[in-house]
Amino acid sequence: MIRVKSYSICMVGFLLVINSGFAQENTPSHSYQLSEVIVRELQLLREAVGADDYPVDPERQMLKRPIQVYGKGLELLYKIGYAQEKFGLARLPYKSIPTKDITPDDVYGLCVVINEEILKIKKYLAIPTTIEEVPLVSGKVPSNVYENLWRASYLTDYLSGAIKPNDVYSYTEAMIDDIKIFATAYNINFDGLKVPPKQKGVRPKDVAVQGVKNLQKLIRVEKKLGYKASIVPTMTLSRASPSDVFDVVGMLMSELAYLKSQNNIHKNAKFVAPDEKMTPAEVLQRMQYAGSLLDRTLAGVKRK
Secondary structure: OOOOOOOOHHHHHHHHHHOOOOOOOOOHHHHHHHHHHHHHHHHHHHHHHOOOOOOOOOOOOOOOOHHHHHHHHHHHHHHHHHHHHHOOOOOOOOOOOOOOOOOHHHHHHHHHHHHHHHHHHHHHOOOOOOOOOOOOOOOOOHHHHHHHHHHHHHHHHHHHOOOOHHHHHHHHHHHHHHHHHHHHOOOOOOOOOOOOOOOOOOOHHHHHHHHHHHHHHHHHHHHHOOOOOOOOOOOOOOOOOHHHHHHHHHHHHHHHHHHHHHOOOOOOOOOOOOOOOOOHHHHHHHHHHHHHHHHHHHHHOOOO
């Protein structure tokens, strides 16, 4: 049981953001502190609504950049939007990663927004309980924040309802658009590239595996261009769920945002829901097509 105690970090954080010109820069330690608030608020909310699932705990993360942490935060915000809709509130529309150099201040600001949206659900459901104060712990790095936001994402699954293939399909289509947007900067032509045939008996795990393969291709693009390449994340895909697939696509979107920012590309893909019901087979088909796009992109890029 979470103890009742007055807590004001959210308002303090909000004031820090809106008065950023007068406040000191927020470090990953500040973002970690707020990410821990988010985790505890979600735990409290889950307890209040009687959550009975067993959320997965993410594996240890390493060498994450602020832009990747920001992308993970947007995934979480997307799920919180579904939770708001499920409980009768208006949900936030999907947001894209800004095409700029993402800073620790940007990450902290997003964490403030995430917590504000969680508190809206608490207020709407008239949950009076508050969490105990979370201390600031020095020495935290973006990877610590990323891991905690991923933990929060798993905690949100019960509240938002299971991620559906349609959600993953929409996210994948946006990722495909971002690949094409990036490729235009290098005059890469995708003419004649065919969509692979749809397979039978596809599971979410198959989509997640293809997503990780695509992530490896994107990282090779980063290396070929001489950028600071990411590392392929550690993931256990033996029993991947649609939520895990959604996370993988989010990782791909983060790397594409990084590549676009390095090339001063300021156009973002649109996030459009499909009109019909999709299955993992359709999602895998699009993910494989994305892999073909990345193969041609890798062959066509070179240092400017």
